[in-house]
Amino acid sequence: MSLIKEIDFGTPIRIADKTVTLTIDGESVTVPAGTSVMAAAMSVGTKIPKLCATDSLEPFGSCRLCLVEIEGRRGTPASCTTPAEDGMVVRTQSEQLHGLRKGVMELYISDHPLDCLTCSANGDCELQDMAGAVGLREVRYGYEGENHVFAKGKDGLANENWLGLDTSNPYFTYDPSKCIVCNRCVRACEEVQGTFALTITGRGFDSRVAAGPTDFLGSECVSCGACVQACPTATLMEKSVIQMGQPEHSKITTCAYCGVGCSFKAEMQGDKIVRMVPYKDGKANEGHSCVKGRFAYGYATHKDRITKPMIRAKITDPWREVSWEEAIGHAASEFRRVEAQYGRESLGAITSSRCTNEEVFLVQKLVRAAFRNNNVDTCARVCHSPTGYGLKTTLGTSAGTQDFKSVEKADVILVIGANPTDGHPVFASRMKKRLRAGAKLIVADPRRIDIVKSPHIKAEHHLQLKPGTNVALVNALAHVVVTEGLIDEAYVRERCDLADFEIWARFIAQEVNSPEASAEFTGVPADEVRAAARLYATGGNGAIFYGLGVTEHSQGSTTVMAMANLAMATGNIGREGVGINPLRGQNNVQGACDMGSFPHELTGYRHVSDEGTRQIFETLWGVSLDMEPGLRIPNMLDEAVGGTFKGLYIQGEDIAQSDPNTQHVTAGLAAMECVVIQDIFLNETAKYAHVFLPGSSFLEKDGTFTNAERRINRVRKVMEPLSGKAEWQVTIDLARALGYEMPYSHPAEIMDEIALLTPSFAGVSYATLDKLGSVQWPCNDKAPFGTPLMHVDHFVRGKGRFMLTEFVPTEERTGARFPLILTTGRILSQYNVGAQTRRTANSTWHDEDVLEIHPFDAENRGIKSGDLVALASRSGDISLKAEVSERMQPGVVYTTFHHAETGANVITTDYSDWATNCPEYKVTAVEVRRTNYYSQWQEKNREEDVSLRRIAGKSAGNLADAAE
Amino acid sequence: MSHDYHDPEAVKSANLARxxxxxxxxxxxxxSYPEEQAVPAIAAHINEFWSRRMRQDxxxxxDAGSGxxxxxxxxxxxRIRPAAGQ
Incomplete structure (x- = not known):
């Protein structure tokens, strides 16, 4: 094993149809037109010395180290800013160049500390490398002159040019004394991340990198780490490297946070992670990352990790640590007892959207083959199940239509109910790059989220609708398209079912769907809606990106279909730059759905009632399968409360925190007789469990994750499982104890079975993935390299199907008692239930959930920022701190659900999507008032954090999920 | 919307109401569809996504015209498929 180092071409590789051929040091080189001389040289392995250039950034031409000689040109142009031309004759080495470069390096080093041996970049310093490359042997200027290096001068007086170390960011330091002002960090912040937090202050010798007028933590910096990665010296450096030293080997793996699915190099010393560095050849992220993926991996080795199996008879008993054999045996015998007592349908499982495809596949296999029912569901139920239903009904497939790269060709980007800069930050950076290059943006969101207006980004239209009125808004957009003659008629005629189209067109043209009529519900001015519709329909390639703000409503599935209608009517599906794309929440939520985690579907979205499909599985698995759909998570909980559902195997999922109406969830859990939790932490749900099977982090196993663009990425083991077993091994053991053998010795064999059973995965294997890096399903004989774009010549279902999408207001209504609407969401630094990120320094940015409230509503209630307020709905009440914010509209309040002790889901109701039962997290009628007390639920929860989490022989209290 | 979780009858009737x-x-x-399309579509949706016990309950x-x-x-x-084999 060795350290993986991508080639740095110095400047971006251009894409062009035309090529140019030039001669570099006597060698003929052919490159795409627009490629720099520097990159052309590197393409044949010739490294021209450089400092300010790196191929993630546009050329800058400041360091003057990459000078070359070009025949017929005067002087020595910089190779980074000089495009290669046909017939050019370039020399990269000569006496003259050698002298010039040495002179440049001599100047640099004259104002740089010479502590190379003890420097954190030792072994990974481009400045050091360049000093070596140019043969620098002496610095004639000495070090006594004006400098940025020493805190004090020879005279003992303070050096006014010297700036101290900035350690404010929890993950990296800024050491101005080592800075060569190459601007790479500033440019990375602008060009790669798009935040513009960094700048150069001063001019000439006074030039300094600065995070605005403050330190890094206090600045606009989002801690993505792009600057650290771009820095050629130790100026910006990971604290982990400062502490541990340089890594010695690395492996490519996939981030376990959001659905973007970034590829990372896990850079290691033995089995210890030194740092995570985004992998340039990873197709989802192309070398970029966010604060979670790059830095927030410390949870994986946190002291709260439970590494020993545990059992207990009652949830009020303390846990007892036992052997794997005893825990598995106990779980199996309890499941069998429950089954004997309450029947075959009293058992079920929830698969994890954070586990690998292979692990998820095994859990649903266990349910269908060992429990012998179809009671399996997954957390997609509570996030993107309406996406599956809506896109399958209209287009024929339950997934997004594009790859992320496609956004580079979009002309109009419509963001609905998604907050990409917080929820999907690495994709947001790509989107912002395209927006800065001129694409237009329409945002439909109840809040003024960051992407509405941020540096060099401004939405043309922010349709600030009232929560719960998505269908009315999207219908109004479509109404404009239909009634103003903006339909792409040729496209519709060729590709869509015309009878359905005509019914839809008549429906949508009705006055009730006009922007003017729907404004009553949406609150969005009609002329704004009309302008947005015209822009989307006529502005070139129109691309829709959406999130849980679309799906988590009682009409979630209807909105998904309404967006598909809109995209089909305008011809915006089936090529680059367009499409309809769900931004998926969790790392493997797409995969969990693909793997047959839904109670009505086998892998590849085939209904359990389909004889032919069932037969394929029955033959391979050697059991007969139930043809009846099983229970969805909310149905399981209802039946548990009703007394007919008694045993649940939960793989890496915390429904007691993440699912709506907490008190209903916990009543359901408490009514069950055998709850088996497989997790890395003693989470909220584990308070109600009888068996705890320790899980493994993504660093501890091999497998695959599938991201929001259907991309199957490899997860690679870099350390042994802390508990001794990866989840897939534990599921195999449990199945065996239940009397069903699953003979796999490696996850690769599980993938082979998935490929065998699933037409859209037929071409997927670990060998394929190792060869291609990643593939997007469908991957089979028809598409051996995968499918970046779906529905290219025709829709997967044949003809695109327009569905009627009448607006039906949610039954959750505001009134005198509950006059405000609560909507929930997430923020950049925390992830989902926070079990991972709360156990990292990411809590520096967000250590508690707060309630955002508009100044108007706050003033009415005498609420100031920082006040404790009671938030009450028909489901329950909690107390949390208020933050007065103009991002909100009057009448709407907002909070996150990252912290268990807040209990945001105590408030949310059990209203759900009509088609899929996806909960309506985004609309809850509430009242807010000042208070001095935490709610009864919060007090009880605080007690139970201790009483339901005791472990025999261990001191109580230190295992609370809230602990850092 | 809130149950009394300790009263089995209340829970049962709440579940049926749900x-x-x-x-x-x-x-x-x-x-929004004509009744001759809507009715089979409603039944098909329930048959496709509800478990046999949910349909049976x-x-x-x-069925008796009650509720x-x-x-x-x-x-x-x-048109709702009764629980098979029961």
Whole structure:
């Protein structure tokens, strides 16, 4: 094993149809037109010395180290800013160049500390490398002159040019004394991340990198780490490297946070992670990352990790640590007892959207083959199940239509109910790059989220609708398209079912769907809606990106279909730059759905009632399968409360925190007789469990994750499982104890079975993935390299199907008692239930959930920022701190659900999507008032954090999920 | 919406009410279609996504014409597949 180092071409590789051929040091080189001389040289392995250039950034031409000689040109142009031309004759080495470069390096080093041996970049310093490359042997200027290096001068007086170390960011330091002002960090912040937090202050010798007028933590910096990665010296450096030293080997793996699915190099010393560095050849992220993926991996080795199996008879008993054999045996015998007592349908499982495809596949296999029912569901139920239903009904497939790269060709980007800069930050950076290059943006969101207006980004239209009125808004957009003659008629005629189209067109043209009529519900001015519709329909390639703000409503599935209608009517599906794309929440939520985690579907979205499909599985698995759909998570909980559902195997999922109406969830859990939790932490749900099977982090196993663009990425083991077993091994053991053998010795064999059973995965294997890096399903004989774009010549279902999408207001209504609407969401630094990120320094940015409230509503209630307020709905009440914010509209309040002790889901109701039962997290009628007390639920929860989490022989209290 | 979780009868009737409510929501979606399309679509949706026990409980609770139910959902009752083999 060795350290993986991508080639740095110095400047971006251009894409062009035309090529140019030039001669570099006597060698003929052919490159795409627009490629720099520097990159052309590197393409044949010739490294021209450089400092300010790196191929993630546009050329800058400041360091003057990459000078070359070009025949017929005067002087020595910089190779980074000089495009290669046909017939050019370039020399990269000569006496003259050698002298010039040495002179440049001599100047640099004259104002740089010479502590190379003890420097954190030792072994990974481009400045050091360049000093070596140019043969620098002496610095004639000495070090006594004006400098940025020493805190004090020879005279003992303070050096006014010297700036101290900035350690404010929890993950990296800024050491101005080592800075060569190459601007790479500033440019990375602008060009790669798009935040513009960094700048150069001063001019000439006074030039300094600065995070605005403050330190890094206090600045606009989002801690993505792009600057650290771009820095050629130790100026910006990971604290982990400062502490541990340089890594010695690395492996490519996939981030376990959001659905973007970034590829990372896990850079290691033995089995210890030194740092995570985004992998340039990873197709989802192309070398970029966010604060979670790059830095927030410390949870994986946190002291709260439970590494020993545990059992207990009652949830009020303390846990007892036992052997794997005893825990598995106990779980199996309890499941069998429950089954004997309450029947075959009293058992079920929830698969994890954070586990690998292979692990998820095994859990649903266990349910269908060992429990012998179809009671399996997954957390997609509570996030993107309406996406599956809506896109399958209209287009024929339950997934997004594009790859992320496609956004580079979009002309109009419509963001609905998604907050990409917080929820999907690495994709947001790509989107912002395209927006800065001129694409237009329409945002439909109840809040003024960051992407509405941020540096060099401004939405043309922010349709600030009232929560719960998505269908009315999207219908109004479509109404404009239909009634103003903006339909792409040729496209519709060729590709869509015309009878359905005509019914839809008549429906949508009705006055009730006009922007003017729907404004009553949406609150969005009609002329704004009309302008947005015209822009989307006529502005070139129109691309829709959406999130849980679309799906988590009682009409979630209807909105998904309404967006598909809109995209089909305008011809915006089936090529680059367009499409309809769900931004998926969790790392493997797409995969969990693909793997047959839904109670009505086998892998590849085939209904359990389909004889032919069932037969394929029955033959391979050697059991007969139930043809009846099983229970969805909310149905399981209802039946548990009703007394007919008694045993649940939960793989890496915390429904007691993440699912709506907490008190209903916990009543359901408490009514069950055998709850088996497989997790890395003693989470909220584990308070109600009888068996705890320790899980493994993504660093501890091999497998695959599938991201929001259907991309199957490899997860690679870099350390042994802390508990001794990866989840897939534990599921195999449990199945065996239940009397069903699953003979796999490696996850690769599980993938082979998935490929065998699933037409859209037929071409997927670990060998394929190792060869291609990643593939997007469908991957089979028809598409051996995968499918970046779906529905290219025709829709997967044949003809695109327009569905009627009448607006039906949610039954959750505001009134005198509950006059405000609560909507929930997430923020950049925390992830989902926070079990991972709360156990990292990411809590520096967000250590508690707060309630955002508009100044108007706050003033009415005498609420100031920082006040404790009671938030009450028909489901329950909690107390949390208020933050007065103009991002909100009057009448709407907002909070996150990252912290268990807040209990945001105590408030949310059990209203759900009509088609899929996806909960309506985004609309809850509430009242807010000042208070001095935490709610009864919060007090009880605080007690139970201790009483339901005791472990025999261990001191109580230190295992609370809230602990850092 | 909140249950008394300790009273089995209250829980049972709340669960049946919930099934009726879910069927009503499905009917509310398909009501834009002509009745001859809507009714089979409502039944097909329930057959496709509800477990056999949910369907059985639903039919038992609403088949006899009892309980408040969306008229289109009621019209679909006859097309809902009864639990197989029971």
């Amino acid at each position: 099934l009726g409510h879910m069927a009503g929501q499905i009917a509310d979606y398909f009501k 639903f039919l038992a609770a609403f 408040e139910l969306h008229p289109l959902a009621r019209a679909a009752l006859a």
